[in-house]
Structure formats: structure tokens, C-alpha cells
Amino acid sequence: MSKATSATAKGEPILSLRGVCKNFGAVSALTDIDLDVYAGEVVALVGDNGAGKSTLVKALAGVHQPTSGEIFFEGRPVSLSSPSRALELGIATVFQDLALCENLDVVENIFLGQEIRPLHLDEVEMEVRAWKLLNELSARIPSVRDVVASLSGGQRQTVAIARSLLLDPKVIMLDEPTAALGVAQTAEVLNLVERVRERGLGVILISHNMEDVRAVADRIAVLRLGRNNGIFTPDASNEELVGAITGAVDNAVTRRAGKRSPVDAAAKEHTR
Amino acid sequence: MSENETAEMTTLLDRSDARLRDDSGISGTLRGFFDRVRSGDLGSLPVIVGLIVIWTVFTTLNPLFLSSNNLVNLLFDCSTIGIIALGIVCVLMLGEIDLSVGSMSGVGSALIGVLWVNQGVPLPIAIACALAAGATMGAVYALLRTRLGMPSFVSTLAGLLGLLGLQLYLLGNTGSINLPYGSAMVRFGQLMIMPDWLSHLVAALAGLVMLVMGLRRIQQRRAAKLSSGGVAGLLLRVAVITIGLQGAVYYLNLGRGVPWMFALFVTLVLIMNYAFLRTQWGRSMRAVGGNAEAARRAGIGVRKIYFSAFILCSTLASLGGVLSAARLASASQQAGTGDVNLNAIAAAVIGGTSLFGGRGSALSALLGIIVIQSIANGLTLLSLSSSLRYMITGAVLAIAVIVDSLARQSRQSHGRA
Numbered sequence: 001m002s003k004a005t006s007a008t009a010k011g012e013p014i015l016s017l018r019g020v021c022k023n024f025g026a027v028s029a030l031t032d033i034d035l036d037v038y039a040g041e042v043v044a045l046v047g048d049n050g051a052g053k054s055t056l057v058k059a060l061a062g063v064h065q066p067t068s069g070e071i072f073f074e075g076r077p078v079s080l081s082s083p084s085r086a087l088e089l090g091i092a093t094v095f096q097d098l099a100l101c102e103n104l105d106v107v108e109n110i111f112l113g114q115e116i117r118p119l120h121l122d123e124v125e126m127e128v129r130a131w132k133l134l135n136e137l138s139a140r141i142p143s144v145r146d147v148v149a150s151l152s153g154g155q156r157q158t159v160a161i162a163r164s165l166l167l168d169p170k171v172i173m174l175d176e177p178t179a180a181l182g183v184a185q186t187a188e189v190l191n192l193v194e195r196v197r198e199r200g201l202g203v204i205l206i207s208h209n210m211e212d213v214r215a216v217a218d219r220i221a222v223l224r225l226g227r228n229n230g231i232f233t234p235d236a237s238n239e240e241l242v243g244a245i246t247g248a249v250d251n252a253v254t255r256r257a258g259k260r261s262p263v264d265a266a267a268k269e270h271t272r
Numbered sequence: 273m274s275e276n277e278t279a280e281m282t283t284l285l286d287r288s289d290a291r292l293r294d295d296s297g298i299s300g301t302l303r304g305f306f307d308r309v310r311s312g313d314l315g316s317l318p319v320i321v322g323l324i325v326i327w328t329v330f331t332t333l334n335p336l337f338l339s340s341n342n343l344v345n346l347l348f349d350c351s352t353i354g355i356i357a358l359g360i361v362c363v364l365m366l367g368e369i370d371l372s373v374g375s376m377s378g379v380g381s382a383l384i385g386v387l388w389v390n391q392g393v394p395l396p397i398a399i400a401c402a403l404a405a406g407a408t409m410g411a412v413y414a415l416l417r418t419r420l421g422m423p424s425f426v427s428t429l430a431g432l433l434g435l436l437g438l439q440l441y442l443l444g445n446t447g448s449i450n451l452p453y454g455s456a457m458v459r460f461g462q463l464m465i466m467p468d469w470l471s472h473l474v475a476a477l478a479g480l481v482m483l484v485m486g487l488r489r490i491q492q493r494r495a496a497k498l499s500s501g502g503v504a505g506l507l508l509r510v511a512v513i514t515i516g517l518q519g520a521v522y523y524l525n526l527g528r529g530v531p532w533m534f535a536l537f538v539t540l541v542l543i544m545n546y547a548f549l550r551t552q553w554g555r556s557m558r559a560v561g562g563n564a565e566a567a568r569r570a571g572i573g574v575r576k577i578y579f580s581a582f583i584l585c586s587t588l589a590s591l592g593g594v595l596s597a598a599r600l601a602s603a604s605q606q607a608g609t610g611d612v613n614l615n616a617i618a619a620a621v622i623g624g625t626s627l628f629g630g631r632g633s634a635l636s637a638l639l640g641i642i643v644i645q646s647i648a649n650g651l652t653l654l655s656l657s658s659s660l661r662y663m664i665t666g667a668v669l670a671i672a673v674i675v676d677s678l679a680r681q682s683r684q685s686h687g688r689a
Binding site for chain 1 (some may be wrong): 286292489492493497511546549550551553555556558559560562563565566567568569570571572616630631683684687
């Protein structure tokens, strides 16, 4: 296990978790989770289905409250009692299910809960800012006055990411942002993740796709059955990562990889 | 179109995508309208078509129907239940329902009778008490919905019975309390009419306000490099509205004129319309109705939204009851019973507010109640028995809900949900 500190990370972590647990009845979804996120770094959170990734995201987004443990934001202990509290602090989340209102249009969704001039909505200003955000993400959305129901999966993902950036957050969490995207759009989202990092934000990226994770992550934190199972650098080998994710060196995935010629595998490692 | 304008078009922020068709100008406006209708985004089209059909049928059966004095009566009757329907729009917007609005209006009217006539409490305080009772009841429903997860369908059904009991208890053995004729309250409910000049002025003002707001919007959007729809379409709309309103007012003034009570109703509709379309609250209402979990994660206080909707609904129901007491000059055991409940709900749905939540407008209460009252009024003029009246109104409601469901399916298949 290599405890790596990214070159861009500096000083105190923005967000750190110490011993966070979450129980749903008799099920311990999270047990003693420790995690640090520094400004200007991308932490990838990986793990098998049911490893607790989404639960952890929901706890940090204020959707679920941890059963025990502490969360520090910029060095101070905080209680993320509600989604609006998390937003206030500067923790923005793009959920796996995107959480968009299908009956509202793109502008209305991006500004939902953050409307400009609550008593006399400034539609023009909101529309202009929505276009600016979307253009920054080089989004391909024909009209921001179409309801979200009429958009494709990738377009919805872009809308959700644009919405999370609206409040200038300090930490942004992306839950499976590339799962529903095509090749070009995946690349765009990864570019976007890097641009967000350059702006000095901490990014928590959850993904099943090891290629994506390696491409942008500064550190890779592995969860297994609701527990920490190691922190890796992107140059860790696939075997190491898969072993940590599945909890065993000898398993179906590594056996399968072993069947391929060792020369081929070594060549692959070299090109990385 | 001048060179200059074409050049501007290409740089517009929201028209830069090559896949978009340019819908500017009058022909574009019309084309966009037909596209929307075909995909199931009907707006107030069914209700206007329905109204034309209903009025044609009743006028051929009895020419008195379209006489100006009958229409003035119609407007008086619209106002009370229309205000109740306005409250219903609020709860339907969240995908909830309030089945107790009829009983609530009965309690409102009973409170006026008991407090004002029997106890001698000053009228404004009596009205305030009735409204407070409505607000309390709404808060109870919201509490049951948000804390106990009780479906509003059940809690308000229980409320229907409970409030009916309360109404009977308040009225006591006599069963009916007459409001003094000649009091301002009863005159407001039965006689008070806007002066001719004022009604024309208000009708002209409506078009003027629309024009000024529209021009300002176009100017702001142009300044921000957004497409603006163009002045021609706006002028067309303003002209149609102004001519329509002035014509209607002129015709009503041939009879008694425009009732103040109807003016109050329209004012409330306009206030609610503004609240729904131009405030954060209205947007939150639609968001919660569309996807409550997404709204919660966006930081909206979903509980507060539920409270506001239920409280508004019950308060408006109580206000409707107070006005119906004024209209009938009495607070009786019959107030708010029978078809009041369903008429209010039917009005909102017929007007275009969806039963499934997330879609609706304050104007739907106004349009819908005119349809419902036209049917009631027309059938009364034909001196049909109430048995037939109920059946016909029921059929109209069923048709309205069918149109709503079909339009919803069509919207889904056209990706407009």
C-alpha cells in the first residue's frame, strides 16, 4: 500500500473523514472510513458494487447522516445535516441518478434552489449564465429552454455537472459521471474534471472504469465491503487495484488476466 | 429582414446550434404553436375549444344563455368556487389533492354567520377568523403528509367528514343563519358592479401592461444576445387580448356590468399566476411536484413547500366559503356540500392543471371554472333536473381527465413529459 501525496496537493486537506460509520438497521454500509481530499487533486473512489461508494457520497452530500464518526471541512468539524448545509459549505454533488426535475427546462434545473432574485426571477441573467456554464463545458445542448425530459443521457449529465459548478464549490463529487456517456463525451467530462482541478477544487470521482480513473486521478482510494482497503497512485498495477477491490489476489478477474500471455501484459504495463 | 439583423441572428447565444429551427416572426410563432399541440403540450387549447362548443350548444338551445345579464350572473357564481379551485391548483401542482375544500368552505361560511351575525364580532375580524381556521386545517394536512407520510387523499377525506361535522356543530339547531341584506358584505356578493369607465380602463390597462412588459423583455433579451421572438408576435398577442377584453367588458356593460367579486377573483388569479411563474416559490412548487427527491437534493425545503401549498389551499377554500355566504346571504348547512368539492377540483383539471403533479397554472382555475359554471348555468336555464345535471358534469370531468392523460402520454412519447 502506498500512501501517496499528490504533487498539486498542499497544506491541510479541505475535506477529511475520520472513522465514519453508517448503519442501515443491521447492515453496516460504512465502517471506520478515513478519507482526505486536498485542494487541486482528484481522488478516485473505487470499489465493487455494494462497497459503500454511493452511501459515502450521500453522507458527504448531506442526504444520509453518518451513524458515527467525524467529518472535517477546512479543518473544522462539521455536521452535514441536510443537502442545503452541504451546499452552503461548498460540497457539490452530481448524483448517479442525476436528480434532475424532468418537467423543468435546463435553465430551471441548473438554477433550482439558487434562483437569481427569488421574488422576481431574472430569467435573462439566468439564461445567459446557463449558456456560459454550458459553453465552458463545451456542452452540446440545442436549447436551454427544452425540458430535461427531452435530453439524452449525456446531455443530462452535462446539465447536472453544470448545476454543481454554479455555486463555486470547494469540493465536487461525481458519482459515475461517465457511465452513460459516449466516447467523445467521456473525454469531455474527463477534460472537465481536469479543468475543475486546475481551478483548485477538490474532486471526488467515483467510477467503475479503471481507464478513466487512471487518466485523471491523483490518488485512488479503494473501498471494500464498507471499509477502507488501501490508497493507491495511478501507476499502481491493475492486479494490485483489482486485488484491493475484490479483496483477494486469487479471484476470477486475476485468473482471467493470468491466462493472457505474460509478455502481452508486460508490454501493456510498459506503455502506461 | 435586414442584413444587420441576419448577422445578429448568427451570433445569438441560444440559436448557435445548427440543429435548431429558427422560429422567429409570426409564421415561426404559429409553427411552434402547432408543433407543441401535436406533441401533446396542449396548454389552454382544449378548454377554449370546449368553451366554444358548450356556449354554442347552450345558445342554440336557449338564446337567453348568452344574454349579458346571464353572463354577469355566471361571473358572480364563478368567483366563489373559482377561488376554491385556485387553491386546488396549488395542491395538484405537488401531485397532492384536497378533497375537503367543500367542507372547509362550509366551515368558513358558518364561522361568518356565527361570529358576525350571532356574536356581533366586527366583520373583518370574523373574516380573519375564518381564514385562520382554513390556514390551521391546511397546516394539519401538511403535518400529516410530511411527518407521518399520510397520503393527502386519505387525510383530506377524513377532514371532509370532520369539517362537515364542525360546520353542523357551529350552526347548531337552527341550521341556517341569514346575513343582513343591505350590509356591505351581501351587497358585495350580490350587487356591487364596477363602473363602466373603470372596467374599460382596467381592460385597456391589461393590454398595456402586457405590451410594456413584453417590450422590456425583448429589449433585455436582445441586450443579452438571446433570441427574443420579435415584436410582431407580441403586438399580435396584445391586439387579440385587448380587443377580446374590451369586447367582453362592453358586452357585460350592456347588462349589469363586471362584478367586483369577479374582479377580486381575477386579481387573486393574477397574483397566483405571478407567484407560480416569476418567483422562486413557484419554481420550487413545480420542482417538488415533478421530482421531490431532486428538489430536496437541490436544497429546497420540501416540507415548507408542502405546508405552503396545503395552507394556501385551505385558506382559499375558506375565503371561497365566506364569499359564497355573501352570495347567498346566508350561512346554511347546505353551504359547501353537494358538488362544490368536485366542481372546484374539476375546474382546476379542466383548465389544464395535471392530476399527476408538476404542471399547472393559476389561469387554469379561471378558465376551468368558467367551463364548469357555464354547464351548470346552461343546464339550469334548460330547467333540467339535477339528476341530469350531475351526470353531464360528471361526463365533462371524465373527458377532461382523459384529455389530460392522453396529452401526458403524447408528451412522454415526444420527450416533453
